[in-house]
Amino acid sequence: MTRLSLLDLAFFIAESEASPKHVAGLHIHRIPKGGGANFAKQLFEDFLAQTDVEPPFDQVIHFLSAGLMPSWSAAEAVNLTQHVFFHKLKAGANDREALYALTSQLHEPLLDRSRPLWAVHVIAGLWDKQFAVYYKMHHAVADGITMMRWGMASLRTTPDDLTVTPVWTFDHTHRGDRSRKKRLDQAVAGTVWKQLTANSKRAVGIGRLTAMLGLEAVKLTKNAIALPFKASGATPFTGNATPGRQFATAAVPMARIDAIRKVARATLNHVALTCLDGAMHRYLADEGIALDRPITIQMPVNLRPEGSPGEKAGGNKIGIILVDLSPPTDDAYVRLRNVGYSLRNVRAMIDSVSPEAVETYTILTGLLGQIAGMLKLADVVTPLGNTLVSNVPGPAAKLYLKGAELTEMHPVSTLPATHLLNITLFSYAGTLSFGFIATDALPNLARLAAYVDEEITALEKAVGIA
Secondary structure, eight states: OEEOOHHHHHHHHTOOSSSOOEEEEEEEEEOOTTOOTTHHHHHHHHHHHOOOOOTTTTEEEESSOTTSSOEEEEOSOOOGGGTEEEEEOOTTSOSHHHHHHHHHHHHSSOOOTTSOSEEEEEEEEETTTEEEEEEEEETTTBOHHHHHHHHHHTSBSSTTOOOOOOGGGSOOOOHHHHHHHHHHHTTTTSOHHHHHTSSHHHHHHHHHHHHHHHHHHTTSSSSSSOOTTOSOSOSTTBSSOOSOEEEEEEEEEHHHHHHHHHHHTOOHHHHHHHHHHHHHHHHHHHTTOOOSSOOEEEEEEEOSOTTOTTTTOSBOOEEEEEEEOOOSOSOHHHHHHHHHHHHHHHHHHHHHSOHHHHHHHHHHHHHHHHHHHHTTOTTTSOOSOSEEEEEEEOOSSOOEETTEEEEEEEEEOOOOTTBSEEEEEEEETTEEEEEEEEETTSSOHHHHHHHHHHHHHHHHHHHTOO
16 A cells, blocks of 8 residues: 555545545547547547556555555556546537536536546537547646646657557556655654654755745745735635536637747746736726735645656645735736746745745645635635646647547646636647636636736737737
8 A cells, every 4th residue: 555645635635525626637639530420439439448557547545544544555446437438519519618518517526535536538529520538637646747747648649640548558656656655654654743844854944934934924025925815805716615617718829928928038937927917807807806916826836856756756746835926007018027026036935945845835824724615714714815826838749649639738627625716827739728717606717718818919019029
């Protein structure tokens, strides 16, 4: 058996029907020439024929074990009919809106903990001779970046390679993963405090991070990191999560973003978050809300060093930090500069402390948020942040599944118990996609997504390229 890390365990503790802890991806494919109307159904049957299920797709969670901590162990057998499903949309009700409505429905229910925690849905009958595949996995098994890497391994780089090797047929465990988990879990049998302070790097890092937050609190520094529970509670983005879901997307050609970056000497993150900031302010204005302070986002950061043994491992090695975007302004260029300033300072802070310290900070602040969620206080207490925004870098070249071109990739994330909106950025083949997942209590999510393109246009005008 393999024990969970404290961070992975937190996803189970925080899970509820209103706040399931799974992440997903929606892939839209174009049926290849000569593929025929039954192409997606045949792909589904090909999937069911791939019965060699490898770790972690064969792993079941056990909450009672000899070490007292929950553990993973291999299932005696994996019945693919309990994990792989087929749907077909009807003609006349098969447009993007219908696909997103089905995606929202599939994203609502909890995964069955008596089985390995994943599911794959093949969706046939889409517009323009397309089909989709919706992949869903519990966050305790993998974070979004890891899930993306696993998914890419099951696709092909050329349309003439028709080999079908579903994601569950690869062994995604590595020696680096096992050694990393051993390091993370060696203190779990003791107290939580022992795990949080088990090594000097963690302790020194926590001290440095605490000092930075203290200086920010007394206004001796600016934007080193946003302080918890300072975000405005007046937005509809926070509150007690409800079970229903809605999904929307926006897509921006990378060429437009690169043109802005070149002129403004900005990064992709600077441009994307500037557009999101403007879009959210437009949306709030529609709702009659004007903020007197910046929107605060919770932003996951990957804590696995590039090239490290655990870089491609499963589980979670992430931190979540708070970032203030721009003070309210109607000038898109000023907004870009404000966002860039904030992100550069936060990046410098992250680089100055150990990953263990950021991980501990994430656990502690997440615990406070979870208590608020469990007590249903999200509608009355000041939120930790206004929304979550993640950025998952994807492949630059086109990919294929049994010869079917992957035309779009959209992340579908999870919602904390205290938030009604989560946003994930994903880059693929020259396009940056914005994936918006929200409870059905948030008014008109599609309008928020539509404002992203308007903000890109506004930013182009502001920097003089439109």
